Amino acid sequence: MIKIYAPASIGNINVGFDILGAAIYPIDKSLLGDCITIKKSKQFTLKTIGQFSHELPTDITENIVWKCWLYFCKKIKKDISVSIILEKNMPIGSGLGSSACSVVATLVGLNNFLNHPINDNELLILMGKLESLISGTIHYDNVAPCYLGGIQLIINEKKYITQKIPHCNDWFWIIAWPGININTMESRNLLPKKYTKKICIDHSRHIASFIHASHTMQYDLAAQVMKDVIAEPYRTILMPQFNNIKQKIMNIGAMSFGISGSGPSIFAICDNINIAIKIEKKINEEYIVNKNGFVKICKIDNIGTKIIG
């Protein structure tokens, strides 16, 4: 038997659409990620439990975990008889990398259970492929940090799929899911097919400055250039409260604020716990729309996916 935990992640982190992502854990030590348990069995079975399991497709062949098992069997050219339990702790369509948690936990679980028939790089490529079955295109900005931890820069060149970049240990990442869902594919379809020269230059300037600032530990500069000119201007149509809450959170003292992944979750950054608590309170009062929604003060999860049983 093996049990795997895969953490939530923030895709894009404003400045790197599809090419930057951060794995996170709540400082209150609550579980923000999916768990997968794998046991030997006479035939394949998949059971789902957990707070958000009722949101999953009822047909198990529609569950991404089933597809992971199928693709893994194809990859190693062997039918594997296992029973899998998915503990779905992550809301679906939240912008916190929910499908990535299931994909990464399942593939890491199967690979460990079978003594590593697939190497790390091939496993990551398989994760990207499985994630693309859901969102329509390959983007590693959730699966890479979820798997490997930290802030990951997606390179996607042959054997260089992703690399970890340095981050500020003092930063708090306050994340909030309002309690409603946005489909990633729909949210991607809202974006323009082409961007102006000015947007391209601004985007390159921001991302280059962010990577430079991260490596030279100029964290104020890193936060200052965490701006989203690619997705935020088009996606806020799905998030009517976004601009209002952004203004208020920046006024409290956030160093950056934006959409987590494809939304509707949001995130704010600050380097002071008292400001983080004030931000948490304000978001709770003004952005959470029902009892399912939540706000959590988080830090960067440097480990990523791990064996917990």
Ligand SMILES: Nc1ncnc2c1ncn2[C@@H]1O[C@H](COP(=O)(O)OP(=O)(O)OP(=O)(O)O)[C@@H](O)[C@H]1O
């Ligand atoms: N184990 C699973 N976890 C999450 N979604 C799943 C899973 N299995 C199947 N799905 C389906 O995949 C789709 C996920 O949609 P979507 O990409 O919007 O969510 P997401 O991956 O949770 O988003 P995000 O990465 O923004 O958190 C839904 O249609 C959902 O029913």
Ligand SMILES: N[C@@H](CCO)C(=O)O
């Ligand atoms: N980079 C992806 C992340 C989806 O979670 C997007 O913004 O569409």
